[in-house]
Amino acid sequence: MSGVVIAGIDMIPFGRFPDRSLEDLGAEAALMALADADLTIHDVQALYCGSALQATAFPGQRVLRRIGQRTMPVLNVVNGCATGASAFREAVLAVASGRHDVALAVGVEKMDRGLIVMPGRPSGFQEEGAIGTITTPCMFSQAGVVHSAAYGTTFEQYAKVSVKNHHHATMNDKAFVRRETPLEEVMASEMIAYPNTKLMCSINVDGAAAAIVTSEAFARKHGLMARAVRVRVAASLASVFTEMEDGLTDFNEVTRETAKLAYESAGLGVEDIDLVELHDCFATAELLHYENLGLCAKGESGALIDSGETALGGRLPVNVSGGLLSKGHPLGATGIANLYEICLHLRGEAGMRQVEGARLGLAHIVGGMTDYGSACAVHILERA
Amino acid sequence: MSDPLAEPVAAVPYVVIDRDGDHHLIGSRCAQCGTTLLGRRVACAACGTHDSVEHVRLADTGRVRTCTVINRSYPGVPVPFIAAVIDIDGGGVVRGTLRGDIPADPVAEVGRPVRISIEDSGQRDTAGRAFYSQVFHPLGAAA
Numbered sequence: 001m002s003g004v005v006i007a008g009i010d011m012i013p014f015g016r017f018p019d020r021s022l023e024d025l026g027a028e029a030a031l032m033a034l035a036d037a038d039l040t041i042h043d044v045q046a047l048y049c050g051s052a053l054q055a056t057a058f059p060g061q062r063v064l065r066r067i068g069q070r071t072m073p074v075l076n077v078v079n080g081c082a083t084g085a086s087a088f089r090e091a092v093l094a095v096a097s098g099r100h101d102v103a104l105a106v107g108v109e110k111m112d113r114g115l116i117v118m119p120g121r122p123s124g125f126q127e128e129g130a131i132g133t134i135t136t137p138c139m140f141s142q143a144g145v146v147h148s149a150a151y152g153t154t155f156e157q158y159a160k161v162s163v164k165n166h167h168h169a170t171m172n173d174k175a176f177v178r179r180e181t182p183l184e185e186v187m188a189s190e191m192i193a194y195p196n197t198k199l200m201c202s203i204n205v206d207g208a209a210a211a212i213v214t215s216e217a218f219a220r221k222h223g224l225m226a227r228a229v230r231v232r233v234a235a236s237l238a239s240v241f242t243e244m245e246d247g248l249t250d251f252n253e254v255t256r257e258t259a260k261l262a263y264e265s266a267g268l269g270v271e272d273i274d275l276v277e278l279h280d281c282f283a284t285a286e287l288l289h290y291e292n293l294g295l296c297a298k299g300e301s302g303a304l305i306d307s308g309e310t311a312l313g314g315r316l317p318v319n320v321s322g323g324l325l326s327k328g329h330p331l332g333a334t335g336i337a338n339l340y341e342i343c344l345h346l347r348g349e350a351g352m353r354q355v356e357g358a359r360l361g362l363a364h365i366v367g368g369m370t371d372y373g374s375a376c377a378v379h380i381l382e383r384a
Numbered sequence: 385m386s387d388p389l390a391e392p393v394a395a396v397p398y399v400v401i402d403r404d405g406d407h408h409l410i411g412s413r414c415a416q417c418g419t420t421l422l423g424r425r426v427a428c429a430a431c432g433t434h435d436s437v438e439h440v441r442l443a444d445t446g447r448v449r450t451c452t453v454i455n456r457s458y459p460g461v462p463v464p465f466i467a468a469v470i471d472i473d474g475g476g477v478v479r480g481t482l483r484g485d486i487p488a489d490p491v492a493e494v495g496r497p498v499r500i501s502i503e504d505s506g507q508r509d510t511a512g513r514a515f516y517s518q519v520f521h522p523l524g525a526a527a
Contacts, residue, residue, distance in 0.1 A: 115458060125395040125515045130505045131480040132467035133454050141452040142469060149450070149494040193452045193467075194490050241430050246422035247469035247477040248450065370479075 003216040004095050005228040005384055007102075008037025011209035011337045013174040014328040017110075020206070022054055026108035027066030029208035029333075033104070034067075037212040037224060041068035044212075045100040050077045050087030050107040052331035052367075059332075063106055078332075081281065081367025082236070083107065084209065085335030085377035089234040091213040101218040107337070108208040109330035116204065134370040137201055137282060139249050141193035144284030146248075148195070151299035153287060155195040159186040160305045161283040162200045162325055168312055169322025171353040176205050176328035186283075200283035200325070207330030209337040216384075225384055229343045232360070232380040235262035239373035249368040251285065254376040255292035259364070262378040263294070270294040273380070274358040275345055276316065277338040279366045280323040290318070293364060293378075312353055320345070320353045331367070338363040339379060346383040359383045390508060395515035398423035398478070399502055400441075407502035407516055409442040411476045420475030442478075445523070446470040448496045449477065453486055466490070468520055470498055484522040497523040 010032035012025060026049065034040055049060030055078035064074060079086040084107025091103035115135050128134060147153045163183050169175035181199050189197035219228045237258045242250040263269055270293065278293060280286040287301035295316060296304045304310060310318040321327060321341040324334060342361035344350040361381050368374035392401045400410045412421045414428035416436040427434035451468035468482035478500070487493050498520040507515040 115456060117458065124509055125505070125507055125517070126461075127395070127517070128458050129454075129461040129463075129465055129481065130507070130515075131396065131517050132469075133457060133465075135454065135457060137456070138452055138454060138467050142450040142467070145452055145490050145494065146450045148491045190455070191453075192456045193454050243419070243430075244449065244469065244477050247479040 004092050004231045005214055005216050005219050006211050006231065006339070006343055006381070007214045007219050007224045007228055008033045008035070008039065008212035009210070009340045009343050010036050011174060011333065011340045012207060014176045014205045014207035014330055017206045022051065022059055022108055022110050023062035023066050025110070025206060025208040026059065026063035026106045029108065029210040030063055030067050030104060030106050033210035033212050039102065039212060041070050043102050044070060044072060044104045046072050046091070046094055046103045047074045048077055048087040048090045048103060048105045049074065050083040050332040050335065051109055052078055052080060052083040053109060053111070059108060060106065063108070079367065079375040080369060081279065081331055082335060082365045082375040082377050083332040084337070085365040085379065086236060086375065088211055088336055088339060089236055089377055091211070092231050092234040095213050095215050101215050103213045104210065105213060105336060106208065106210045107333040107335055109332040110206045111204040111330055113204055137193045137196050139368065139370060140282035140284045141196050142248050143251065143288060144195050147288060151302065153302040155187065156183065157302040157305055158195050158283045158287060159183055159197070159200060161280060161286040162186045164305070164311050165280060165319050165323040165325045168320045168353060169326030171351065172322050172326070175322040175326040176203055177326045196282045196284055202281045202324035202329035205328030205330050207328060207333040207337065209333045209340055211336055211339060227347055228384040229346050230382040230384040232268070232382045233262045233266040234379050235265060236375070236377040237261065238375040249370050250374055251366050251368055252288055252292050254374045255289055255364065255366050258376040258378045259293045262380055266380050268360065268380060273316065273360050273362045275320060275342065275355045275361045276318045276364065277321060277341050278318060278364040280319055280325050281329055283325065286318065286323070289364060293362070312355070317355050320355060335365045335377065338365060339381065342381045346381060387512065390512055390514035392504070392516045393509060393513040395505055395517035399516060399518065401516060408444060409472070409476070409478060409500065409518060411440050411442040412437045413440045413475065422476050422478055442476045443473040444500045446472040446498055446500055448482065448493050448498060451482055451490050451493050453490055470500065470520055472500065478518060480518045480520055482520040482522065496525065499523055
């Protein structure tokens with residue numbers, strides 16, 4: 001992935017904006033990212049727009065009409081929770097190929113409250129409750145139970161993820177939830193699907209984030225390198241076969257394989273990484289991904305959260321943004337928001353939650369739907 | 385109450401309705417790599433071989449691979465219920481609802497043997513036929 005940089009990136013504070021349209025949110029993020037890069041829409045040659053719930057309704061075109069209809073191709077991208085990261089990756093690949101010098105990636109979502117109602121199910125037989133559930137918490141709760149049965153990982157260890165990430169979010173004014181949640185409160189919160197309580201579930205909110213991806217040559221020519229962040233690798237895989245997937249959608253093996261591909265492609269190891277933003281859609285997921293991303297050995301993620309090494313100030317801070325558990329999880333925007341957090345740290349602009357001396361950061365996203373499949377992306381960014 | 389004698393129809397593609405009442409799950413076995421998959425497949429998902437797949441009847445027993453108690457579901461769906469993933473004896477994996485008492489600790493349910501039964505879901509299609517789907521009944525203590 002030589003010669004591709006993020007010249008500008010930003011996110012709007014995530015929240016609930018009932019009076020604002022999808023395109024207004026996306027346009028705001030796009031203009032913020034352009035301003036961050038000190039560029040305008042006149043410099044942009046292609047737009048990649050991720051929206052998981054409105055991908056069939058031309059979200060990219062709607063954003064473009066809000067920010068200036070310069071003549072360019074638009075590709076609308078959908079890939080479950082990996083939607084935003086997939087749109088970003090398409091922008092990176094377009095620049096890496098030499099097709100474009102400057103590409104804009106936007107991730108945007110408007111969401112309803114409560115459980116996500118999965119689209120595309122055949123009508124007639126109402127399977128919910130009759131043959132288990134297709135609700136999203138279930139997948140990650142069942143995966144947590146698998147881990148607990150194999151390694152003795154406890155409810156308390158899973159709950160500690162929420163304590164840590166909510167603490168981090170008290171230092172992030174763009175997060176939706178910005179308050180401390182003591183362990184007792186997390187564990188006593190309404191049980192949604194054991195072992196995930198309500199405070200261990202990410203929140204459905206509206207949000208948008210955007211990134212300006214350019215060639216390093218363009219950035220150098222236009223004096224943008226001072227704040228540029230290099231894209232070391234943009235890896236993505238989907239629906240890696242697992243023997244359990246007819247009963248439980250896999251998020252582990254696809255993450256392991258994508259991380260392996262990313263490390264190998266970049267010529268890096270986990271020991272080189274200074275901070276990680278990973279897909280904590282539910283608290284159980286964070287511990288599983290410690291192992292999947294190689295932060296610790298199999299079965300040792302409970303001990304890792306106990307050690308405090310993944311908290312700010314620890315050996316390898318994870319989700320210092322507050323994670324999806326605190327920021328909220330507007331599906332299409334989440335992937336670019338994770339990259340934004342990494343960029344802040346690599347530029348030394350993260351304020352109170354700055355990971356000191358950060359040079360390399362890893363952003364991970366994985367999504368999936370019961371019975372259907374998964375999609376994962378791992379990006380490694382480097383201070384330029 | 386819906387007609388208990390309504391004609392059965394498969395609620396999901398991997399349920400086979402038998403005219404003599406011997407309803408069961410159908411799967412696919414790959415002669416190349418030995419993997420057993422749920423439902424009728426055209427190729428092996430595990431190894432990619434496309435001419436090696438044989439459709440086979442799956443067993444009506446298995447063990448709980450994982451489960452959780454669902455306390456929040458879609459509007460109108462009664463809770464709590466147990467959502468379980470079953471390792472079918474002899475191969476294959478299937479998800480569904482596990483009957484029996486709501487466990488305090490779902491982790492302790494892992495390994496519990498179950499009987500896989502194809503039953504009337506109580507739901508009817510527009511023609512009045514009964515949707516039949518898999519249900520899991522606990523057989524004994526978790527092992």
